[in-house]
Amino acid sequence: MNAKYAELKERLGEIQDLRGATSLLAWDQQVMMPGNAGPVRAEQLGTMERVAHERFTSPELGRLLDELESDAASQPYDSDEASLVRVVREDYEKARRVPADLRAEIARAGANALPVWIEARQSSDFKLFLPALRKNVELSKRYVECFDSGRPVYDVLLDDYERGMTTAEVKAVFDELKRELPPLIAQMAEHASEDEFMSGPFPIDKQHEVSLDVIRRFGFSEEGWRLDRSVHPFCSGTATTDIRLTSRYSETDLTSLFSAMHECGHGLYENGVDAALERTPLASGCSLGLHESQSRMWENLVGRSRPFWRFFYPKVQAALPALANVEEEDFYRAINKIKPSLIRVDADEVTYNMHIILRFELEQEIVNERIDLAELPEAWDAKMKGYLDVDVPDARRGVLQDIHWSGASFGYFPTYSLGNVMSVQIWERVREAMPDLDAQIEAGEFGELREWLRENLHRHGRKFPPKETLERVAGGPIDPAPYVRYLRSKVDDLAGVAT
Amino acid sequence: MNAKYAELKERLGEIQDLRGATSLLAWDQQVMMPGNAGPVRAEQLGTMERVAHERFTSPELGRLLDELESDAASQPYDSDEASLVRVVREDYEKARRVPADLRAEIARAGANALPVWIEARQSSDFKLFLPALRKNVELSKRYVECFDSGRPVYDVLLDDYERGMTTAEVKAVFDELKRELPPLIAQMAEHASEDEFMSGPFPIDKQHEVSLDVIRRFGFSEEGWRLDRSVHPFCSGTATTDIRLTSRYSETDLTSLFSAMHECGHGLYENGVDAALERTPLASGCSLGLHESQSRMWENLVGRSRPFWRFFYPKVQAALPALANVEEEDFYRAINKIKPSLIRVDADEVTYNMHIILRFELEQEIVNERIDLAELPEAWDAKMKGYLDVDVPDARRGVLQDIHWSGASFGYFPTYSLGNVMSVQIWERVREAMPDLDAQIEAGEFGELREWLRENLHRHGRKFPPKETLERVAGGPIDPAPYVRYLRSKVDDLAGVAT
Numbered sequence: 002m003n004a005k006y007a008e009l010k011e012r013l014g015e016i017q018d019l020r021g022a023t024s025l026l027a028w029d030q031q032v033m034m035p036g037n038a039g040p041v042r043a044e045q046l047g048t049m050e051r052v053a054h055e056r057f058t059s060p061e062l063g064r065l066l067d068e069l070e071s072d073a074a075s076q077p078y079d080s081d082e083a084s085l086v087r088v089v090r091e092d093y094e095k096a097r098r099v100p101a102d103l104r105a106e107i108a109r110a111g112a113n114a115l116p117v118w119i120e121a122r123q124s125s126d127f128k129l130f131l132p133a134l135r136k137n138v139e140l141s142k143r144y145v146e147c148f149d150s151g152r153p154v155y156d157v158l159l160d161d162y163e164r165g166m167t168t169a170e171v172k173a174v175f176d177e178l179k180r181e182l183p184p185l186i187a188q189m190a191e192h193a194s195e196d197e198f199m200s201g202p203f204p205i206d207k208q209h210e211v212s213l214d215v216i217r218r219f220g221f222s223e224e225g226w227r228l229d230r231s232v233h234p235f236c237s238g239t240a241t242t243d244i245r246l247t248s249r250y251s252e253t254d255l256t257s258l259f260s261a262m263h264e265c266g267h268g269l270y271e272n273g274v275d276a277a278l279e280r281t282p283l284a285s286g287c288s289l290g291l292h293e294s295q296s297r298m299w300e301n302l303v304g305r306s307r308p309f310w311r312f313f314y315p316k317v318q319a320a321l322p323a324l325a326n327v328e329e330e331d332f333y334r335a336i337n338k339i340k341p342s343l344i345r346v347d348a349d350e351v352t353y354n355m356h357i358i359l360r361f362e363l364e365q366e367i368v369n370e371r372i373d374l375a376e377l378p379e380a381w382d383a384k385m386k387g388y389l390d391v392d393v394p395d396a397r398r399g400v401l402q403d404i405h406w407s408g409a410s411f412g413y414f415p416t417y418s419l420g421n422v423m424s425v426q427i428w429e430r431v432r433e434a435m436p437d438l439d440a441q442i443e444a445g446e447f448g449e450l451r452e453w454l455r456e457n458l459h460r461h462g463r464k465f466p467p468k469e470t471l472e473r474v475a476g477g478p479i480d481p482a483p484y485v486r487y488l489r490s491k492v493d494d495l496a497g498v499a500t
Numbered sequence: 501m502n503a504k505y506a507e508l509k510e511r512l513g514e515i516q517d518l519r520g521a522t523s524l525l526a527w528d529q530q531v532m533m534p535g536n537a538g539p540v541r542a543e544q545l546g547t548m549e550r551v552a553h554e555r556f557t558s559p560e561l562g563r564l565l566d567e568l569e570s571d572a573a574s575q576p577y578d579s580d581e582a583s584l585v586r587v588v589r590e591d592y593e594k595a596r597r598v599p600a601d602l603r604a605e606i607a608r609a610g611a612n613a614l615p616v617w618i619e620a621r622q623s624s625d626f627k628l629f630l631p632a633l634r635k636n637v638e639l640s641k642r643y644v645e646c647f648d649s650g651r652p653v654y655d656v657l658l659d660d661y662e663r664g665m666t667t668a669e670v671k672a673v674f675d676e677l678k679r680e681l682p683p684l685i686a687q688m689a690e691h692a693s694e695d696e697f698m699s700g701p702f703p704i705d706k707q708h709e710v711s712l713d714v715i716r717r718f719g720f721s722e723e724g725w726r727l728d729r730s731v732h733p734f735c736s737g738t739a740t741t742d743i744r745l746t747s748r749y750s751e752t753d754l755t756s757l758f759s760a761m762h763e764c765g766h767g768l769y770e771n772g773v774d775a776a777l778e779r780t781p782l783a784s785g786c787s788l789g790l791h792e793s794q795s796r797m798w799e800n801l802v803g804r805s806r807p808f809w810r811f812f813y814p815k816v817q818a819a820l821p822a823l824a825n826v827e828e829e830d831f832y833r834a835i836n837k838i839k840p841s842l843i844r845v846d847a848d849e850v851t852y853n854m855h856i857i858l859r860f861e862l863e864q865e866i867v868n869e870r871i872d873l874a875e876l877p878e879a880w881d882a883k884m885k886g887y888l889d890v891d892v893p894d895a896r897r898g899v900l901q902d903i904h905w906s907g908a909s910f911g912y913f914p915t916y917s918l919g920n921v922m923s924v925q926i927w928e929r930v931r932e933a934m935p936d937l938d939a940q941i942e943a944g945e946f947g948e949l950r951e952w953l954r955e956n957l958h959r960h961g962r963k964f965p966p967k968e969t970l971e972r973v974a975g976g977p978i979d980p981a982p983y984v985r986y987l988r989s990k991v992d993d994l995a996g997v998a999t
Contacts, residue, residue: 018547021540022521025528026738033532036723038742041520044779045738048517052551224535239525239544243537280543 005072006082009065012056013089014280019053021239023108028238028245030112031231039116047109054104058097066090081277084464091164092282098147107140111408118407119232125397127378130407135374137409138367145368154368158412162289163419165466168365171415174422174481175361178354181485185351185492186389189339192496196335198327205250207320212248212261214316219265219299220451225272233404234260234346236267236296241276241284244268255336256347258317259300266299267292269451273459286459288467289413293420294427295454301350301421302428302487303450305337308443337495341389343398351488354421355388360403360414368411425484426475427458504571505581508564511555512588513779518552520738522607527737527744529611530730538615546608553603557596565589580776583963591781594659597646606639610907617906618731624896626877629906634873636908637866644867653867657911661788662918664965667864670914673921673980674860677853680984684850684991685888688838691995695834697826704749706819711747711760713815718764718798719950725767732903733759733845735766735795740775740783743767754835755846757816758799765798766791768950772958785958787966788912792919793926794953800849800920801927801986802949804836807942836994840888842897850987853920854887859902859913867910924983925974926957 026049030042056062066086073086114133121130145157155168163171213228221244231247238244246264250257270286278284286292303309314329324332339349345356363380366372372380381400382393393399405413432438434453441449458474471479525548529541555561565585572585613632620629644656654667662670712727720743730746737743745763749756769785777783785791802808809832817823823831838848844855862879865871871879880899881892892898904912931937933952940948957973970978 014543015547015551018540018544019551021544022525022548025524026521029524029528033726035725035742037721038724038739041517041739041741041778044513045517045520048514049521052514052518222536225537227532227534240537240540242540243534279540 005065005069009062009069009085009089010281012062012065013085013282016053016056017280017282017284019049019056021243023049023053024237025239027112030115031233031235032229032245032247036116040113043109043112046112047105050108051101051105054096054099054101058093058099058101062089063093063097066093079464081275081283081464085281085283088283088463095160098149099144100147103140103143103147107144107409110136110140114407114409115404118401118404122397122401125395125401127396127400130401131374134377134406137406138374138411141368141409141411155365155412158368159415160412162410162413162416163467164288165468166290166419170479171361171419174479175354175358175415175418177481177485178418178422179358181481182351182354182488185488186339186341186355188492188496189351194331194334194338196331196338198323198331199255199335200253201255201321201323202252203255203321203323205252208250208255208257209248211317211320212257215258215261215304215313216246216265216268218445219262219269219303219447221265221268221272226268228261234264236264236271238268238271241272241274241279244272254347259304259336260346262304263296263300266296269299269454270295270459273451273455274462275460278462278464283462283464285463287461287463287465287470289416290419290423291458291467291470293417294423295420295458297417297420298424298428302424303442303447305350306439306442307333308439310336311443312445334495337491339492339495341391343385343391343393344402350421351492352389354418357414357418359384359388361418364411364414419479422479422481422484423471423475425487426471426477426480427454428487429483430457430475504564504567508561508568508584508588509780511561511564512584512781515552515555516779516781516783518548518555520742522548522552523736524738526611529614530732530734531728531744531746535615538612542608542611545611546604549607550600550604553595553598553600557592557598557600561588562592562596565592578963580774580782580963584780584782587962588781590663597648598643599646602639602642602646606643606908609635609639613906613908614903617900617903621896621900624894624900626895626899629900630873633876633905636905637873637910640867640908640910641869654864654911657867658914659911661909661912661915662966663787664967665789665918669978670860670918673978674853674857674914674917676980676984677917677921678857680980681850681853681987684987685838685840685854687991687995688850693830693833693837695830695837697822697830698753698834700752700754700820700822702751702754702820702822704751707749707754707756708747710816710819711756714757714760714803714812715745715764715767717944718761718768718946720764720767720771724771727760733763735763735770737767737770740771740773740778743771753846758803758835759845761803762795762799765795768798768953769794769958772950772954773961774959777961777963782961782963784962786960786962786964786969788915789918789922790957790966790969792916793922794919794957796916796919797923797927801923802941802946804849805938805941806832807938809835810942811944833994836990838991838994840890842884842890842892843901849920850991851888853917856913856917858883858887860917863910863913918978921978921980921983922970922974924986925970925976925979926953927986928982929956929974 023046026042026046034042066089069086070090073083076083114137117133118130121127141158145154148157150157153168159166159168159171216226216228225242226244226246228246228248230249232249234248236244236246246261246268248257248260248264270292274284310329310333314332318324337349339351341352342348345353348356359381363377363384366380367374378396378400385391385393385399431450431453435441435449438450458470461470461473465473468478522545525541525545533541565588568585569589572582575582613636616632617629620626640657644653647656649656652667658665658667658670715725715727716722724741725743725745727745727747729748731748733747735743735745745760745767747756747759747763769791773783809828813828813831836848838850840851841847844852847855862876862883865879866873877895877899884890884892884898930949930952934940934948937949957969960969964972967977
């Protein structure tokens with residue numbers, strides 16, 4: 002067992018190294034790369050994807066897994082050894098259905114579509130983006146066909162982001178949100194407060210300093226991360242010891258602060274994976290939904306809470322003179338204003354989910370070819386009107402606002418709201434374990450919270466399936482009730498204070 | 501021919517993509533990477549090196565070359581096709597002698613030695629660096645043994661940086677410099693001028709702006725490059741369209757300016773390679789010596805010339821108030837002060853070569869095991885005393901000052917002085933072609949110079965061997981006479997002005 006297992010780890014380590022390099026190429030493309038390098042970068046990303054895929058799907062790796070499986074079964078289920086063999090077998094069976102050429106083409110197409118999306122968004126020109134989108138949809142179709150499974154198309158795509166979850170299961174959760182949230186949104190409509198002070202000006206270097214301050218307090222080791230700027234905020238990296246956060250800044254709002262907290266939440270998850278899993282495919286968050294449970298927890302359950310701002314508001318006021326004469330309570334209500342708006346990433350906690358449901362529904366139309374892609378802007382705008390009563394003025398603030406479709410990431414969006422739902426399920430366990438949680442946050446102490454999350458969630462990485470991982474940390478299957486309870490209580494509080 | 505040739509280009513393109521990713525990993529390590537990522541980065545670099553090497557030395561590539569060679573011979577010698585097959589055959593025969601494991605180990609050892617060197621240099625502690633150095637020397641010995649050639653050890657190492665040149669040929673050039681330069685140094689000793697104004701303070705952000713200004717004027721397309729900071733300035737990148745320059749800044753000197761010009765010179769060479777060669781092993785400078793001929797040309801022949809400062813000095817004065825009351829002539833003499841000093845990269849044009857000769861001689865001692873590595877600092881200090889009459893106060897300003905040995909780059913140093921020599925040979929051809937060169941530089945016009953270099957040198961990339969490439973651009977073999985003439989005339993001028 003030992004020599005074979007060592008060989009498996011060595012092979013997987015090399016593949017993980019290739020993936021780390023790929024991740025750096027992709028990070029660099031969005032954060033550092035000179036524009037002229039775009040076409041070669043697309044080739045580089047395609048090649049890296051192909052080489053890693055070829056190595057991962059090699060018959061030798063399959064034979065190694067065959068030889069190791071009976072031994073691994075005799076190890077404790079939750080041991081690193083048994084988990085690695087089990088998860089890699091599942092990854093392997095999925096991956097070997099997909100030709101390396103297709104993998105490379107998807108990577109190349111995504112890299113080539115990125116600058117096109119950026120330009121189309123800037124000029125609000127959906128037609129400019131349409132050919133790239135068509136290409137991505139066609140590649141996704143070819144990808145789904147590899148599985149020949151009889152499963153719904155969207156199930157196959159969703160599985161890459163939230164393994165083991167079906168479209169029907171997502172729909173059940175979202176149906177409850179669709180029922181419960183609109184009354185909350187309506188309830189808040191009559192409490193719209195004035196908050197002109199939220200348009201700044203907020204000097205960008207100060208916003209950056211405040212963001213760094215938050216990230217340090219949430220608890221990164223100083224040599225483990227960096228924060229840069231990009232068109233669309235994200236978190237990536239090349240290892241659990243190398244976390245790359247990005248944010249974006251505008252002088253006229255403070256969304257950068259919440260982006261920083263959000264991406265920091267992702268980063269803490271990656272960084273918290275057990276060091277023994279480094280350079281294996283287990284060294285990453287378990288699923289995108291669970292990842293979002295962490296980013297949305299730090300952004301919203303911590304970052305939009307009263308205790309947090311009782312601690313942090315004086316610091317932000319000191320950094321940003323535009324807030325000097327704004328009361329803490331007014332600021333708190335401003336960052337929690339619940340009001341339909343155009344942009345998903347800037348949306349409040351309640352309406353946010355309607356943006357996701359819109360995308361979840363449109364994506365099913367798209368991948369099942371029930372919509373002509375040229376008509377996507379109209380479909381988008383109609384749903385925005387239907388769900389949020391918002392008129393979309395242009396494609397930049399409508400169908401072109403998100404980066405995901407430029408990378409053919411169909412099936413990714415639902416994980417944001419699944420993460421919202423799971424975040425409160427986990428938060429309730431945190432509250433049970435830390436009765437003085439609010440007091441700690443109010444004192445600027447985040448260490449115990451972070452370590453609880455590491456111990457109960459982060460350290461496992463991908464050892465267990467998402468559903469089992471959620472069971473372990475939250476004590477039950479996905480359930481929107483706690484999240485709806487949380488939102489209702491927040492709305493009641495805000496409405497109460499406002500009247 | 502066409503299908504086979506297309507297959508060759510596709511295989512080489514993939515290998516070049518892997519090398520581009522490797523280059524990004526190495527750039528990132530020095531410029532961006534959080535410190536904790538060091539150990540994993542070393543594994544990543546080792547793996548990338550191994551995978552690229554395995555692909556390049558595959559029997560399939562050898563067979564393709566066999567099949568293409570007779571066809572290629574019927575193409576014009578200087579066609580891209582014939583050149584690619586010819587150069588790749590030579591690269592292939594060299595590479596397949598080296599096991600992929602050794603390649604990976606050398607890359608890993610270098611990546612692991614880098615932070616050790618940085619710390620040892622900072623604390624001036626040679627003993628701290630010694631184990632990494634021993635490891636690198638041992639790996640270099642194993643590398644040389646792969647060739648089993650009966651050639652001198654140093655010849656084998658040198659060949660990786662200056663293909664086709666022997667230690668004896670280098671020595672012949674350096675012997676002439678050793679004879680001709682000391683009298684020039686002695687001549688200037690009596691003309692040491694006061695230049696306290698050269699210690700600033702020069703605000704770092706202003707230095708950075710001035711550096712960017714120079715690089716733009718020298719002529720990069722704005723979307724083709726970036727300039728960052730690193731411990732040791734360098735130029736790298738992932739493609740001819742993606743040039744990464746680095747510099748370093750100190751408030752108390754202006755070396756950053758000359759670093760920027762130097763690295764820009766390297767970058768213009770890489771960027772100037774014919775676009776048709778992109779994603780092939782020909783898409784790079786021909787040799788390190790020729791590379792240095794370009795960096796040293798922009799740094800010294802342009803950047804330390806009177807016409808350049810007649811144009812640029814008012815701009816620098818405007819940016820750096822510490823120079824407000826300094827006359828142009830005093831500034832010109834200060835940046836051309838010829839005086840023995842401790843640090844190679846800060847040395848003047850004349851004494852610089854003595855730093856190189858010292859390293860060239862020590863490296864031969866090292867790789868031929870004629871010196872106990874523990875005694876290297878003493879040997880270094882003795883040579884500094886002998887060649888430059890300088891007392892070395894500590895290892896930081898002595899044996900530990902350069903990055904190269906942390907990456908086992910033995911044989912690299914001589915190319916700096918070879919570049920100096922070649923730069924003036926090429927410069928004499930430029931002067932013949934552009935009689936009004938000084939007037940153009942004085943007017944801030946660098947376009948014709950840059951295009952001449954592109955046309956006569958840069959665009960060829962690695963199509964021809966270094967000696968042939970030098971013949972093409974300079975009209976003859978390497979010859980130190982023009983360089984010595986240039987230095988003597990500069991010294992006479994400076995001495996004349998000073999008396």
